Amino acid sequence: MLEPLRRIVQEVNAAPDFSAVLEIIVERVKHAMHTGMCSVYLLDRATNRYVLSATRGLLPESVGKVAMTPDEGLVGLVASRAEPVNLEHAETHPRFAYFPETGEEKFSSFLGAPIIHQRDVLGVLVVQQQERRRFDESEEAFLVTISAQLAGVIAHAQATGELARTTSPEADAGPANIYAGIASAPGVGIGRAVVVSSPADLYAVPKRRSEDTEGELELFRHALERTQADVHSTKNDLKGILSTEELEMFDVYLRMLEDNSLGGEVIALIRDGFTAQSAWSQIIIEHIRTFTRMESEYLRERASDVRDLGRRVLEHLQQTARPVQVYPQDTILIGEDLAAPHLAAVPFDNIRAMVSVRGSHNSHMAIIGRSMGIPTVMGAVDLPWAELEGHLVIVDGHMGHILIDPSPEVERAYQEVFRKEQDLAADLLGTRDEPSVTASGDAISLWVNTGLRVDTKLSLEMGAAGVGLYRTEIPFFLQERFPSEEEQRVIYRDQLTMYAPRPVTMRTLDIGGDKALPYFPIKEENPFLGWRGIRVTLDHPEIFLAQVRAMMRASEGIDNLRILLPMISSVQEVDSALALINRVYTELTVEEGYRIRMPKVGVMIEVPAAVYQARELARRVDFLSVGTNDLTQYLLAVDRNNPRVAALYHAYHPALLKALRDVVRDAAAMNREVSVCGEMAGDPMGAVLLVGLGYRTLSMSASNLLRVKAVLRQLKTAEMTVIAARVCELPDASDVKAELQRTLDRPGIARLIRSDRPVQQANRH
Numbered sequence: 155m156l157e158p159l160r161r162i163v164q165e166v167n168a169a170p171d172f173s174a175v176l177e178i179i180v181e182r183v184k185h186a187m188h189t190g191m192c193s194v195y196l197l198d199r200a201t202n203r204y205v206l207s208a209t210r211g212l213l214p215e216s217v218g219k220v221a222m223t224p225d226e227g228l229v230g231l232v233a234s235r236a237e238p239v240n241l242e243h244a245e246t247h248p249r250f251a252y253f254p255e256t257g258e259e260k261f262s263s264f265l266g267a268p269i270i271h272q273r274d275v276l277g278v279l280v281v282q283q284q285e286r287r288r289f290d291e292s293e294e295a296f297l298v299t300i301s302a303q304l305a306g307v308i309a310h311a312q313a314t315g316e317l318a319r320t321t322s323p324e325a326d327a328g329p330a331n332i333y334a335g336i337a338s339a340p341g342v343g344i345g346r347a348v349v350v351s352s353p354a355d356l357y358a359v360p361k362r363r364s365e366d367t368e369g370e371l372e373l374f375r376h377a378l379e380r381t382q383a384d385v386h387s388t389k390n391d392l393k394g395i396l397s398t399e400e401l402e403m404f405d406v407y408l409r410m411l412e413d414n415s416l417g418g419e420v421i422a423l424i425r426d427g428f429t430a431q432s433a434w435s436q437i438i439i440e441h442i443r444t445f446t447r448m449e450s451e452y453l454r455e456r457a458s459d460v461r462d463l464g465r466r467v468l469e470h471l472q473q474t475a476r477p478v479q480v481y482p483q484d485t486i487l488i489g490e491d492l493a494a495p496h497l498a499a500v501p502f503d504n505i506r507a508m509v510s511v512r513g514s515h516n517s518h519m520a521i522i523g524r525s526m527g528i529p530t531v532m533g534a535v536d537l538p539w540a541e542l543e544g545h546l547v548i549v550d551g552h553m554g555h556i557l558i559d560p561s562p563e564v565e566r567a568y569q570e571v572f573r574k575e576q577d578l579a580a581d582l583l584g585t586r587d588e589p590s591v592t593a594s595g596d597a598i599s600l601w602v603n604t605g606l607r608v609d610t611k612l613s614l615e616m617g618a619a620g621v622g623l624y625r626t627e628i629p630f631f632l633q634e635r636f637p638s639e640e641e642q643r644v645i646y647r648d649q650l651t652m653y654a655p656r657p658v659t660m661r662t663l664d665i666g667g668d669k670a671l672p673y674f675p676i677k678e679e680n681p682f683l684g685w686r687g688i689r690v691t692l693d694h695p696e697i698f699l700a701q702v703r704a705m706m707r708a709s710e711g712i713d714n715l716r717i718l719l720p721m722i723s724s725v726q727e728v729d730s731a732l733a734l735i736n737r738v739y740t741e742l743t744v745e746e747g748y749r750i751r752m753p754k755v756g757v758m759i760e761v762p763a764a765v766y767q768a769r770e771l772a773r774r775v776d777f778l779s780v781g782t783n784d785l786t787q788y789l790l791a792v793d794r795n796n797p798r799v800a801a802l803y804h805a806y807h808p809a810l811l812k813a814l815r816d817v818v819r820d821a822a823a824m825n826r827e828v829s830v831c832g833e834m835a836g837d838p839m840g841a842v843l844l845v846g847l848g849y850r851t852l853s854m855s856a857s858n859l860l861r862v863k864a865v866l867r868q869l870k871t872a873e874m875t876v877i878a879a880r881v882c883e884l885p886d887a888s889d890v891k892a893e894l895q896r897t898l899d900r901p902g903i904a905r906l907i908r909s910d911r912p913v914q915q916a917n918r919h
């Protein structure tokens with residue numbers, strides 16, 4: 155059964171649209187299982203009925219007409235039990251319901267499997283057979299596997315509105331223009347989509363048009379010539395190594411590129427107004443699809459040749475493409491996997507919002523979005539991102555919504571939200587010069603997390619008392635190779651000077667996990683449990699030493715540097731890092747004559763082991779800094795980047811609160827400074843909890859600083875202590891959140907922690 159399964163999955167993946175997927179499923183499953191019938195029933199949410207949506211074996215005219223609630227018929231039974239039902243003689247079952255319009259009377263045996271996505275029964279897949287028999291275990295397993303495969307496709311169709319159009323074609327399902335993602339940096343951004351793509355990825359080429367048809371044709375011809383030359387030279391290189399038949403493959407490639415083949419189709423599309431890249435990728439994808447559907451295995455294999463050829467030409471097109479990407483003043487940056495390098499090319503003032511199909515609330519781009527005050531939505535998995543170039547888009551970074559081509563009324567409503575946000579920001583500016591104290595007068599130091607040069611301006615405007623976390627990997631991302639010691643010194647000097655005399659906490663390079671440098675890729679099965687942070691730099695002392703030297707040299711005469719070590723999970727790592735830091739200090743001061751004050755050194759508490767060894771770690775260093783982003787991920791075993799488990803990632807989890815309580819207690823026992831630099835510190839409710847737990851230094855994205863300050867100024871310290879103690883004893887994160895919302899729902903605070911939106915629901919299950 156493995157081969158048919160593989161083929162069905164392949165065909166489904168290559169299907170042009172949702173109805174084709176359904177047709178492929180019923181056709182292929184019926185054939186593979188040798189049954190008399192195969193049908194798919196899909197849930198119509200409007201009526202809560204499972205509607206017959208595709209069939210082989212029942213009368214075709216019954217499609218769309220026959221439907222069952224979860225209480226009706228055998229299909230309803232499968233849906234309500236959310237497990238397979240396997241019957242030798244369906245008619246004798248008490249739940250059997252007869253629908254004469256289907257012509258089903260000829261069938262006796264019945265096997266139905268639910269189609270479940272994230273606990274939701276989206277449909278039922280059924281096979282039936284004339285003769286009386288019980289389907290065996292392997293058949294049941296086959297149907298269950300197909301259903302599981304189908305679930306993701308159906309969920310996507312649901313999100314894009316295609317499902318509603320299938321189950322109730324006559325009803326107006328409305329345009330599928332609201333997509334859900336993960337709210338990652340608050341605020342509303344309204345503007346025009348600019349799609350950024352990964353190189354040589356055929357599926358990542360946005361559908362773009364160009365006025366300059368002749369120019370695009372020229373580009374295309376040029377790319378073809380270069381590819382043809384490549385193919386010729388590869389063929390020559392392989393003469394004598396490959397057989398004559400194998401070498402013939404290269405001639406097939408060359409023929410495909412000719413004007414009366416692929417080349418001709420692409421030229422026609424360019425003449426229709428598409429750019430060369432866009433025309434090429436559309437045609438190639440279409441051909442890959444055709445080949446994938448072929449009966450003959452030999453021809454199916456040709457799909458990968460077409461794909462390969464497609465990439466080669468695209469690579470040339472991308473190399474020669476004029477790199478004048480225009481970023482309008484209201485750019486909404488959209489990408490499949492947005493990363494820091496994409497940002498480098500865009501004038502900062504032009505970015506209204508960012509959207510990434512991959513990633514989650516704590517991915518690096520989300521953090522950058524927050525630190526720069528750019529509304530950001532990550533994990534928008536259903537977004538047809540490649541088709542959005544130039545469309546009007548609204549990004550609601552608070553709710554995690556993306557609206558495509560909204561109606562004028564909706565746009566006006568969001569303009570209003572945008573205006574209110576600007577008003578609130580302007581009001582908050584009034585607290586800029588107020589002291590950062592609680593209502594009972596206890597000082598709370600509000601620091602900022604930085605990484606890009608542009609966020610310094612905002613941080614200083616917001617009145618940051620220091621930098622609690624300077625993510626040095628961000629300048630590393632923006633280079634094409636490791637920056638030299640001197641290049642780093644210049645960057646660090648800039649940071650230290652801009653904030654002086656305020657302290658600046660520079661973290662040593664924290665790569666690995668989701669943060670890979672383009673020029674130092676780390677490929678691992680389990681990157682978050684792998685070679686990350688201090689583990690990488692201790693294995694590469696030359697990188698660590700150069701960085702620490704650059705930091706210390708940069709601090710000469712300013713002396714506001716603090717060094718922070720990421721991802722520490724044992725005292726040995728601290729001892730090794732300290733030995734290197736001390737060595738650098740001695741070299742610089744004793745041997746090279748620099749006059750530098752020894753910086754304070756701290757450890758990040760972001761791994762559960764470090765929580766339990768906080769005292770041992772604190773004994774060795776000057777301060778502790780809790781990274782709640784990773785600590786949440788590791789304590790709850792939830793990948794901070796994975797949209798599928800984003801709902802389980804919760805900074806209010808009582809387990810995390812108890813860990814935070816222990817760390818602040820242990821730091822006090824060892825008489826060491828302690829702060830929090832994870833995102834929780836920048837969330838007003840999180841900040842209330844942290845102060846209540848005993849933290850007095852919070853480091854956050856600059857854009858959150860005044861909001862947090864405004865909330866803390868309205869609450870007495872003792873009151874926050876009581877709140878924190880109470881919620882720590884609650885059983886679940888949702889209880890903690892509800893309790894915080896209830897307690898803080900008071901005039902003056904509520905509007906700082908809540909926001910009302912014109913659209914409350916997006917098409918996500």
Ligand code: PEP
Nearest residue numbers: 760781782783784831832
């Ligand atoms: C953290 O893990 O909480 C943290 C501040 O570091 P980063 O988000 O850069 O991993």
Ligand code: MG
Nearest residue numbers: 760781783784
């Ligand atoms: Mg971290």
